[in-house]
Amino acid sequence: MTTLQRQRSAAPAAPRQSRLRRARRALRPARTLPGALVSLTLAGGLGASAAEVVSALLGHPLGWVPLNELAELAGRTSWPETSTTALALAGAGAAMLLLAVVPGRSRLVPVETTDPLIVIGITRTGLRRTLRAAAQQVPGVHRAHVRLRRRTIEVTVVTEAESSGSMLRQVGTAVGDRLAGVGTFGAGEVVVRLLGKGG
Template sequence: MTGQTLSQEDGAIPPEGGPVDAHQAKRNKAADRAAVRAFRPSRRAPAIVVALLLTLLGLLVAAETVSALLGNPLRLVPYDRMLGWAVSTPWSNPLFVLASMVVALLGLALLITALVPGRPRMMPVRSGDPDVIIGLRPKSVTRALAHAAEEVPGVHSAHATLRGWTVAVTPSTSGWDKERFAQEVHAAVLTRLAGLDLVEPYRVTVNVKERK
């Protein structure tokens, strides 16, 4: 099995150097950013969980505060026992250390969830206009790239999958020079990928599978 890797190169702006070209380049970059933002997946589930927890905490604090001001504290939370435990428990206590680690890990998990982008449902395509947002479904992109690989002479079938920022193409052939064959499939897939004009660059890997 032979593997090859090649990256899609971003389209370069012709080096004309005039103000019109600079304006067009700025407009293209603005359009790319708008497309990426439009199709960026939202973190709804973590946001809902955090919002509910903060709402419940706020309601609890408000209820305890109002009831204490009225002279009849609810004491839904055993503050006295918690305060006594905190005062009498040293920092080196295993239970305190474990509780601190759990809280820190939960906070870190929420932070990572908020910062790390998820897999978008649509792949943004360059339009050159910030007001025009175009996207392709990942399945449509992989199907188009697999079809491009199948157009190479000698390919019986091909399959393409999207893994992060890498498109893995697996063509099936028999009786060919695998090294040369992988390069031809690379060229065909990258040509089709460049034709799609996606905003974000993707690497392409080809693993030739010999058909028996």
């Protein structure tokens, strides 16, 4: 197996990095479903508790929430006596709150634009497909596989056993040109691995 690493020429680092950071932050998905579940659970529980407290103060308790029993239980229970189930439920609730607040991992790769106020992204699957197509257009390449890493793009191509280092440069150039054409932010370096047809 042969490997070639090709570093893409970068624009000025500081503004590019800040634009990349802003684009990644904008493309991160909100956790809508966990947020909605936490919101509905909290709204329902707190709303029922508030209605129960107000109705008890007016002398006509609704009976939805056993406030007196809960107050007595809280008064006579200390932390060491708290059951494992209650602690697990409290931990699950805290995890749900954290899950609802922290945004998810983006499935989009930011694309450079001329306007810094516009944020555009391409799906990771779409980027892999377009880079694989670029690698497979090189004469002699039978198959290509693209893997997107955090700082590198790994391209593994399957060719005839007698393929040489010039094939690596051609694949690296084709993939690098396609990356430049798409204009992805933060693509890093392209690593090309060449396998013979038997490998």
